[in-house]
Amino acid sequence: MRSRGAGRGPVRTFSWRPGQLHRPGLAFMGATGHGHGFESLAERRALTVLEFCGRVRVVLVQPFRLRFGDGSRREHIPDFLVATAGSTLLTDVRPGHLIKEADGLAFTATSHVAAAAGWRYMVVSGWLEGVAETVEVLARGRRPRRDPLGLEGQLLAAAIGASRLAELVAAASRPVPARDCLLRLLWMRRLAFDLNEPLGTPRGFIRWHRDRRRGEPGAAGGGVVRGLSGPGAGRAGAPDGGRGRISQRQPLLGPAG
Numbered sequence: 001m002r003s004r005g006a007g008r009g010p011v012r013t014f015s016w017r018p019g020q021l022h023r024p025g026l027a028f029m030g031a032t033g034h035g036h037g038f039e040s041l042a043e044r045r046a047l048t049v050l051e052f053c054g055r056v057r058v059v060l061v062q063p064f065r066l067r068f069g070d071g072s073r074r075e076h077i078p079d080f081l082v083a084t085a086g087s088t089l090l091t092d093v094r095p096g097h098l099i100k101e102a103d104g105l106a107f108t109a110t111s112h113v114a115a116a117a118g119w120r121y122m123v124v125s126g127w128l129e130g131v132a133e134t135v136e137v138l139a140r141g142r143r144p145r146r147d148p149l150g151l152e153g154q155l156l157a158a159a160i161g162a163s164r165l166a167e168l169v170a171a172a173s174r175p176v177p178a179r180d181c182l183l184r185l186l187w188m189r190r191l192a193f194d195l196n197e198p199l200g201t202p203r204g205f206i207r208w209h210r211d212r213r214r215g216e217p218g219a220a221g222g223g224v225v226r227g228l229s230g231p232g233a234g235r236a237g238a239p240d241g242g243r244g245r246i247s248q249r250q251p252l253l254g255p256a257g
Contacts, residue, residue, distance in 0.1 A: 010037060010062035012077055030142040031056040036080075043079055043093045045132045046124045050082055050091070051142065052135050052187065058083040066106075066113060076106040081119075088119040096125040130198050141183030149174055151181040152190075159191050163206055165199045182206075 026035035027047045036059050038044045050056055063081040068074040080091040092107060107123050114121035151172050158171040165182070172178035185191045186199075192207045193199060199206070 011065045012062050029056065029059060030144075032059055034059075037061045039079075040093070042095055042124070045127070045136065046091065046093045047080070048139050049127075049132065049135050050080075050089075052138065054189070055085040056082060057085060066110060068109070074102075074106070076110060078110055088117075090114040090117075090119045090121045091124060092122075093124045099123075099125060128196065131195050134195060134198060138183055138187045141180065141185070141187040145180075145184065147181065149177065151178045152185060154178070155182055155185060156190065159206055161207075165206060168206060 022040040024037065024039045025044065027038050027044045028035050029047060029051050031051050031054075036047060038047060038061070047059070050059075060081040060083075062077050062079065064078070066076045066078075068076075078090050079093045080089075082089040082091060090110065090113075092110065094103060111121045151174060154172045155168055155178060158168050163171075168182055169175045169178050172181075182191075186193060186206070193205065197205070
């Protein structure tokens with residue numbers, strides 16, 4: 001298998017045309033300060049969750065083209081190459097129901113290339129129910145903002161004991177702006193919650209957490225957000241069956257093959 005570098009841009013041109021079944025666009029990431037191209041809503045969600053996992057430094061879209069050296073004309077272009085503070089993560093995004101046998105072969109070959117380069121590799125094939133939707137709501141809090149009313153301190157003080165979202169908002173002096181402030185605290189992991197339980201449900205509790213560190217995508221972080229990181233996680237989609245720190249109930253990122 002041979003690779004062809006992409007230089008400073010994607011190796012494949014993004015296109016828009018009437019009647020196409022996928023939706024390309026640009027997704028802003030606060031971690032990089034740039035917009036990054038995506039070719040489907042599934043890829044956009046993957047970028048959002050990767051940023052939420054934390055420590056993202058650089059994202060390259062469609063970084064290179066892999067050509068199979070078996071005499072065929074097959075090739076594969078990974079979707080993202082993500083550099084974090086501690087590692088490099090090569091990512092493919094493909095909904096589980098769209099993965100075919102040929103895709104499995106391409107993903108397996110890509111995993112070997114990633115291993116040779118010292119990178120981690122995963123295939124995003126789906127999400128636990130409600131996880132991606134919750135993270136997209138929290139993404140409203142990723143842009144830095146001022147806090148002239150001191151709402152952050154009020155919310156942190158109210159969250160020392162386990163509280164529901166509505167209870168925390170009501171405890172602030174200005175409930176309406178406090179909701180956006182609360183999203184910021186949740187996005188930055190200054191408050192802990194369980195992604196397996198929707199925030200708006202009776203079982204969705206928010207707690208204050210002393211450890212403000214943010215984890216690695218697909219790895220065990222500070223354990224602040226259960227459902228994306230923590231012990232006892234499910235498979236991370238590595239074709240070689242490697243274990244990841246993704247989900248505590250069922251695979252968040254499905255197996256590649």
